[in-house]
Amino acid sequence: MKPFLRLPFCLIPVLVGISLSASAQTVVSGRVTDQRGRALPGANVFLRGTYDGATTDTTGAFRFATTRQDTATLLVTYVGYESFVRPIKLQPESTPITIKLTELANELNTVVITAGAFEASDEKKMTMLKPMDIVTTAGAAADITAAMNLLPGAQRVGEQEGVFVRGGSNLETKVVIDGMIVQNPFFSSLPDVQSRGRFQPFMFKGTSFSTGGYSAQYGQALSSVLLLNTVDRNINNGLGISLNLANTGLSYDHSTVNSSISATGYYGNLKPLFALVRQNIDWTREPEFAGSSLTYRLKPSKTGMLKFYGMYSDSWLGMNFRDPGSATTGNETGLINLRQHNRNFFTTSTYTDSWAEGRWLLNTGFSYSYDTDATTYDTQDFGRSSERAQVRAVITRLLGGNSSILFGAEAHTLTLKNAVDGIAYQLRDNYGAAFVESQFYVSRNLAFQPGIRAEYSSVIGQFNLAPRLSLAYKTGVFSQVSLAYGQFYQTPDYRYLYRNTALNFERADHLILNYQIIRNKRTFRAEAFYKNYAALVREFTGAPYDVNPYRFPWGRTDNSGHGYAQGFDLFWRDQKTVKGLDYWVTYSYVDTKRLFQQYAVLATPTFVSNHNVSLITKRFFEKISTNISLTYTFTSGRPYYNPNRPADSEREFLSDRTPAVNNVSFSASHILRTKGNLIVLYASVDNLLNSRNIFTYRYAADQNGNPNRVRYAVGPQTYRSFFVGGLIMLSKKAKVDVNQL
Amino acid sequence: MKTLLTSILILLFANVVPVHAQSDQYKQAMTDALNKMKTQSEKTPVPDMLAMANQFERIAGVETKEWLPRYYAGLMYVYLGFMGKDETEKDKFLDQADTNLKAALAMAPDNDELAVLKAYIAQSRMVVDPTNRWQQYGPLFQAGLEKAKSLNPNNPRPYVLEGTSLMYTPVQFGGGADAACPVLKQAAEKFATFKPASDLHPMWGKEQIEPMLTKCPK
Numbered sequence: 033m034k035p036f037l038r039l040p041f042c043l044i045p046v047l048v049g050i051s052l053s054a055s056a057q058t059v060v061s062g063r064v065t066d067q068r069g070r071a072l073p074g075a076n077v078f079l080r081g082t083y084d085g086a087t088t089d090t091t092g093a094f095r096f097a098t099t100r101q102d103t104a105t106l107l108v109t110y111v112g113y114e115s116f117v118r119p120i121k122l123q124p125e126s127t128p129i130t131i132k133l134t135e136l137a138n139e140l141n142t143v144v145i146t147a148g149a150f151e152a153s154d155e156k157k158m159t160m161l162k163p164m165d166i167v168t169t170a171g172a173a174a175d176i177t178a179a180m181n182l183l184p185g186a187q188r189v190g191e192q193e194g195v196f197v198r199g200g201s202n203l204e205t206k207v208v209i210d211g212m213i214v215q216n217p218f219f220s221s222l223p224d225v226q227s228r229g230r231f232q233p234f235m236f237k238g239t240s241f242s243t244g245g246y247s248a249q250y251g252q253a254l255s256s257v258l259l260l261n262t263v264d265r266n267i268n269n270g271l272g273i274s275l276n277l278a279n280t281g282l283s284y285d286h287s288t289v290n291s292s293i294s295a296t297g298y299y300g301n302l303k304p305l306f307a308l309v310r311q312n313i314d315w316t317r318e319p320e321f322a323g324s325s326l327t328y329r330l331k332p333s334k335t336g337m338l339k340f341y342g343m344y345s346d347s348w349l350g351m352n353f354r355d356p357g358s359a360t361t362g363n364e365t366g367l368i369n370l371r372q373h374n375r376n377f378f379t380t381s382t383y384t385d386s387w388a389e390g391r392w393l394l395n396t397g398f399s400y401s402y403d404t405d406a407t408t409y410d411t412q413d414f415g416r417s418s419e420r421a422q423v424r425a426v427i428t429r430l431l432g433g434n435s436s437i438l439f440g441a442e443a444h445t446l447t448l449k450n451a452v453d454g455i456a457y458q459l460r461d462n463y464g465a466a467f468v469e470s471q472f473y474v475s476r477n478l479a480f481q482p483g484i485r486a487e488y489s490s491v492i493g494q495f496n497l498a499p500r501l502s503l504a505y506k507t508g509v510f511s512q513v514s515l516a517y518g519q520f521y522q523t524p525d526y527r528y529l530y531r532n533t534a535l536n537f538e539r540a541d542h543l544i545l546n547y548q549i550i551r552n553k554r555t556f557r558a559e560a561f562y563k564n565y566a567a568l569v570r571e572f573t574g575a576p577y578d579v580n581p582y583r584f585p586w587g588r589t590d591n592s593g594h595g596y597a598q599g600f601d602l603f604w605r606d607q608k609t610v611k612g613l614d615y616w617v618t619y620s621y622v623d624t625k626r627l628f629q630q631y632a633v634l635a636t637p638t639f640v641s642n643h644n645v646s647l648i649t650k651r652f653f654e655k656i657s658t659n660i661s662l663t664y665t666f667t668s669g670r671p672y673y674n675p676n677r678p679a680d681s682e683r684e685f686l687s688d689r690t691p692a693v694n695n696v697s698f699s700a701s702h703i704l705r706t707k708g709n710l711i712v713l714y715a716s717v718d719n720l721l722n723s724r725n726i727f728t729y730r731y732a733a734d735q736n737g738n739p740n741r742v743r744y745a746v747g748p749q750t751y752r753s754f755f756v757g758g759l760i761m762l763s764k765k766a767k768v769d770v771n772q773l
Numbered sequence: 774m775k776t777l778l779t780s781i782l783i784l785l786f787a788n789v790v791p792v793h794a795q796s797d798q799y800k801q802a803m804t805d806a807l808n809k810m811k812t813q814s815e816k817t818p819v820p821d822m823l824a825m826a827n828q829f830e831r832i833a834g835v836e837t838k839e840w841l842p843r844y845y846a847g848l849m850y851v852y853l854g855f856m857g858k859d860e861t862e863k864d865k866f867l868d869q870a871d872t873n874l875k876a877a878l879a880m881a882p883d884n885d886e887l888a889v890l891k892a893y894i895a896q897s898r899m900v901v902d903p904t905n906r907w908q909q910y911g912p913l914f915q916a917g918l919e920k921a922k923s924l925n926p927n928n929p930r931p932y933v934l935e936g937t938s939l940m941y942t943p944v945q946f947g948g949g950a951d952a953a954c955p956v957l958k959q960a961a962e963k964f965a966t967f968k969p970a971s972d973l974h975p976m977w978g979k980e981q982i983e984p985m986l987t988k989c990p991k
Contacts, residue, residue, distance in 0.1 A: 082831075083831055083835060
């Protein structure tokens with residue numbers, strides 16, 4: 033027995049030895065830094081498959097013990113950095129390990145192509161503007177295009193609707209919703225009256241306003257595209273009522289987990305408003321309008337999204353408009369009565385989906401619109417209609433390192449009709465386009481975006497091929513430079529095509545250089561540009577220059593026009609210096625001349641103002657839950673036609689300038705809650721100083737019938753004006769943000 | 774045959790049971806981590822909070838069938854989302870909270886506590902930039918709360934988040950003590966009866982609402 037008894041004793045030291053070495057811990061230590069050797073405190077350093085690990089201290093150092101033996105896999109993770117994996121040998125006297133982590137691509141350390149793009153987006157952090165800014169800005173009257181007109185590159189033209197960008201006319205800007213061109217984004221154009229946009233700002237989650245050099249995904253716009261992306265879900269649920277001096281509306285929203293529906297209806301009549309605010313327009317029938325819309329969204333799967341939007345509206349109005357060119361005995365002032373009944377139907381539906389964890393993306397859409405104006409112009413039928421159907425599909429493939437490539441195509445069929453002096457014109461255009469564009473990151477500091485777009489228009493039987501190229505280089509942690517170049521084509525204005533389909537595309541070439549720095553809620557941005565216009569349509573009327581904005585081009589036309597635009601703009605926004613105060617300043621300068629339309633010589637067009645300045649301020653006063661915004665705009669004088677100067681002299685033609693236009697506008701909104709219902713009250717004053725702004729001058733005959741002797745001014749629809757209204761959300765869950773006001 | 778079947782069954786259980794059964798090592802590691810977590814507060818420095826999150830993530834790395842370590846790691850990152858030095862850092866932390874939530878949801882898709890966490894992340898995202906984010910994250914916050922309530926009507930934590938959010942929302946926007954108190958009281962009532970499934974399951978919220986309840990009429 034003794035040996036047996038002894039044996040365990042003999043074994044004890046051995047066993048103890050084993051158990052000692054088994055629990056003998058190896059210490060793993062080292063330091064974690066970024067690529068430049070700066071300490072990364074808070075990194076998680078551990079051995080895969082074990083609980084053993086530690087967090088790095090303020091010097092980036094770590095130290096932990098493990099019972100693991102021989103080999104293990106060391107894993108280092110740190111928020112915002114790529115994970116680090118390395119097999120290590122576990123030895124009692126192991127040397128400290130130094131680990132360098134690589135930062136993941138993010139908005140701060142990766143360059144973005146910004147030349148020519150001005151985005152208002154929820155999704156991207158590095159944008160200068162948020163969608164909410166559109167509705168909270170005084171002077172924009174919650175109108176998307178009016179807000180865009182306060183941005184750098186835009187020029188304000190008070191008596192016409194649309195967006196005029198860098199020497200371009202309003203016809204050179206296209207409005208695009210979810211990729212689909214909107215045929216009639218504004219209420220029907222009236223002579224010398226600015227019409228509002230048809231769409232509510234709250235429909236959109238993101239807006240991108242291009243000042244040129246835009247993506248190959250879009251075309252048919254010589255100057256600019258305004259890209260609007262609709263929201264993916266309802267904001268409120270329940271019934272809403274709005275009432276203001278111009279209209280009354282009802283809305284109802286309902287959402288379920290995978291779908292949502294919104295319906296709106298409104299009726300408006302401007303009679304009460306016009307009774308309170310003196311009008312400079314001679315209305316024979318105050319505008320009256322009624323409309324409705326329906327939005328339906330469905331998420332059929334985790335990745336898919338179907339959206340449908342449809343709207344219909346009716347509007348009526350009548351006005352007397354002065355056209356000296358139509359003066360006759362008995363109607364010496366050339367007063368013309370215009371009556372209009374507009375009907376507009378617009379529908380768009382899109383489907384988006386993605387596969388392979390978002391590496392493949394699909395965007396498809398279908399849109400149909402029908403718009404008709406029953407117009408009588410001086411008792412003659414001046415009716416018109418337009419009908420556009422379009423389909424579009426884009427496939428995007430995301431590649432590694434932020435790079436991507438996309439392919440797409442679109443097809444439109446457009447039918448236009450116009451009655452002029454008893455003649456019925458009609459044309460039909462089948463338009464198709466295909467495009468390829470790639471975003472290619474050489475490094476996080478340098479990106480290229482080459483693209484090409486091919487287009488065909490059946491009405492003129494012409495093709496075009498438009499190359500585009502953008503690049504961006506990051507110059508610092510918060511700053512970058514971008515460059516954009518591109519060719520842009522547009523089918524000539526349909527009014528020319530009614531009488532001449534032998535015309536070719538008009539063309540513009542853009543070159544844009546951009547610098548921006550965004551740091552700590554302050555943004556500075558400067559952009560310089562050069563635009564070349566070619567193949568612009570010229571008219572040879574054989575008659576004196578006609579200033580009537582409703583004129584129809586009767587003369588011979590060709591593509592011999594040309595021109596240029598050059599200039600720069602500056603933008604500064606500061607949301608930091610004064611707590612609670614947000615302000616921004618823009619300055620735009622443009623120098624441009626063109627030979628086009630009826631011009632006999634190269635001249636600065638009548639819609640151009642060389643200098644545009646805007647100052648926007650807003651502040652929310654929490655104690656009284658009131659948001660206040662003040663906007664000042666300055667627009668330098670614009671050329672106007674003086675018939676007493678020779679129209680064929682480059683020195684004389686359009687050499688006169690109107691006085692500058694100044695406007696101070698104010699808006700305030702207040703919100704309160706009673707019995708669970710949310711109420712928003714708002715008031716605004718436009719042209720607070722009651723400036724007698726002048727947009728252009730025209731000439732009429734004097735009392736003795738001598739033509740072009742009396743100059744008269746065309747100004748805004750009203751001088752100082754005010755507007756009040758309110759909104760009630762009949763829902764206990766209605767939530768409103770302070771800045772929605 | 775019978776013995777064969779029995780031995781197969783034994784083998785099966787021998788393999789399956791230990792995988793599902795929580796190891797003592799896991800329980801111990803979680804208990805240690807949770808005890809440490811209880812000493813944290815809003816005054817805890819960011820590096821210490823990160824160390825806490827790292828500890829849970831290390832456990833999660835080993836225990837790939839347990840949703841709790843991921844849940845707590847996500848919760849730590851939600852706190853960090855309130856603490857980050859600027860918007861970018863806050864969002865980075867919340868991205869990591871989302872990563873942990875996603876991993877936890879893959880294990881327990883219909884869990885009330887994870888629905889609460891989802892709502893909490895949405896709330897923290899919103900707080901980063903309320904002006905521009907309420908539209909996107911407000912509905913997500915609500916949806917998370919609704920889901921948690923429907924999955925487990927007895928869970929007090931959706932009421933904690935809802936009540937706290939209401940308390941700090943100005944009266945004009947539908948918040949204030951009048952709106953918050955009934956919800957906070959509901960939370961307090963539910964805490965009185967709520968029993969967590971184990972010592973490792975979420976228990977937070979009671980202390981958080983107590984100072985707010987003192988502002989409520991009795």
